[in-house]
Amino acid sequence: MVTEARSPLPGSIPRRGAAAQRACLLLLGLLGGLAAASAAHAAAPSPDPVAMQPIGARFEIDRTEVSIGAFRRHAEATGLVTQAERAGGGSTYEGGWQQRRGWTWRAPFGRPGDDDEPAVHLTQPEAAAYCRWAGKRLPTDAEWLEAAHVERRPAPPAGFATGTRYPFPTGSTPAGANCLDCAPAGRLAPAQTSRGRGHARVGSTAAGVNGLFDMGANVWEWVDSGPGDEAVTRGGSWWYGPAQMHHDHRQTKPRDTAVVYIGFRCARSLP
Template sequence: MNKVNIGKCVLAIFSQVMFTFSGVVTADESDVSMQRVGALLVDRTEVTIASFSEFIATTGTSTRAEKSGGLVYDGGWKAMPGWYWQKPFGQKADPELPAVHVTFDEAQAYCRWSDKRLPTDIEWQSVAYTESRAQPEPPFTRGETYPYPTGLEPVGANCLHECGATKAIDYSAKLTRGIGPAPVATGKVGVNGLFDMGANVWEWTDIDSDHQKGTRGGSWWYGSSPMKRDHRATKPRDMAVVYIGFRCVRDVD
């Protein structure tokens, strides 16, 4: 598997892997038994503030949250002026934190700019829970489908409770619940060598709906339950929320 550069939005490259309904086509280093998605490259981490800033600088994009304030839930959705991707809690943040306050379409625009796209819900679910590497490191077993992206237990993720100690940056003074996100790749490496598929921040997924889009994995705002394989939430595609981020995938011919 290719070397990881944490400073960028990084790809876990399943080298020339082909997925089939009936089985597996041999790849260079990984044999995968999942739903067919063709060949897929998956970001190892959630897209960071640092990576998103390059997109903003290059394209001149002005996000919805920059104009109207990002959303936080406090007895109802509340817009927070000055809270946006670069200042998720109203002040400049660690560039290795996941980029949040990004709508579905803004996330998709970033992915397209990077010659990638957002994953479908089925793709996200398959990659997050079913171990596909030919020789995964313990405790993971090839072909095993786990209840959490971290494996059999939620420990090692950045969630509200039941996940153990984290390296989250403490923004609790600005919140009515939880502490906040952790820099990417500081938690436990999970299924398929991916980071933070469970908790830290929810991740946008593409579902067959014009107005609603999927969010997967849970976040620092919640306990471990939303991390489970059968849990999917939806949000209006134009919402920019303090605990929703994203990662991208790429099809390989």
């Protein structure tokens, strides 16, 4: 007699199959959780909103100077009180260095600054700390010079040529920069000083070499280079004429300098 093999009833699962299914469901749940966590991490906004521009294959650099709005995120997240704030104000040069009460990164000229003004009255270590917080770093002097003066875009717009070294961050001439002797450029935040028109709001002047803004003039920029207690600043500022924008002009200042016309931007190495 032939015995008919019994098939499991619909919806029933053999014991071994049920255990395997439970293990499979557990694994799927774990993988789903990991995927969700990964997606949430990828979607999390960067603490630093400044757009970056690749310079060749080695590094990228902020397209604009770090703004008051961007620096405020850092200060609020870390509880930072800057050197100028602790001292009661930063400094400006009026026939000699003079402290200005209430002049800080929050109020560059003694009045509350707008979020799109460059962050100034910051020491070089304070600038470096912001860049680290943002997952970046200050550019080296060599990186800053390359970004400011050597066109690396493969297809730059008219007026720039790939591989060309320019004397000014704006190109062949200083035109378009916010410097003392240049034509008015950008949307200015008026200065309360005896000289100059004040800084322009970030990204409001003409883009220069590599599509970067204000590598020449507007505010000096700290870099991660310099001997001992001194650090290099590059680019000139609204206080100075075009000579300070030139590629061969370099200044050093004490790292703890916090003044009205020094700001910064960040860089990051590319993999």
